[in-house]
Each structure stands twice: as structure tokens, then as C-alpha cells.
Amino acid sequence: MVRFPCFLVSLFQSIMLAKKTIKNQITLPKAVITRFGAVEYFEVSTDGECIILRPLQRSRADEVRARLAELGINERDVADAVTWAHEKE
Numbered sequence: 639m640v641r642f643p644c645f646l647v648s649l650f651q652s653i654m655l656a657k658k659t660i661k662n663q664i665t666l667p668k669a670v671i672t673r674f675g676a677v678e679y680f681e682v683s684t685d686g687e688c689i690i691l692r693p694l695q696r697s698r699a700d701e702v703r704a705r706l707a708e709l710g711i712n713e714r715d716v717a718d719a720v721t722w723a724h725e726k727e
Contacts, residue, residue: 654667654669654670655667674693677693677694677695678694679693679694680692680693680694681693681694
């Protein structure tokens with residue numbers, strides 16, 4: 639096994655292993671999933687030596703879209719509301 643040097647060190651860092659599959663997939667260790675369980679997407683970058691995963695949180699826009707869907711409000715309803723608001727000016 640070849641280990642690439644990575645000098646990013648933190649007091650909270652613990653060493654865990656992940657294996658890349660033939661399909662270029664990586665399974666995150668249970669300890670990572672436990673800490674970031676609600677995260678569905680990760681931003682992936684590299685500094686040339688290390689792969690960096692940063693958890694992405696759902697945006698407020700996603701929450702608004704979900705709430706509108708719960709209420710049964712669609713794009714046409716929003717367009718009609720905007721048109722009505724402009725007529726009142």
C-alpha cells in the first residue's frame with residue numbers, strides 16, 4: 639500500500655481507512671457518517687496531496703421548495719401571485 643503524504647493535522651483528527659472500489663466509489667467510515675449523518679452531498683477538492691471532503695448543507699431554497707410543495711403551491715401559482723402584485727402597484 640502506497641501512502642501519500644498529508645500534513646493537515648488537527649487535535650480532533652483521527653485516522654480512518656477507506657477503500658476505493660473498482661467503480662471509483664469510496665465508502666465513508668461509520669464514525670464519519672455518525673458525525674455527518676444528515677449530510678447527503680460533499681464538496682470534493684484536492685490540495686495536490688490530499689482529497690478534501692467538505693459537507694454541504696441543504697440550502698434554505700430547498701427548504702422553501704419543500705414547504706411550497708407541501709402546501710400544493712406550484713410555479714404557475716407563484717407567477718400568478720407576482721403578476722397580481724405588479725398589477726396592484
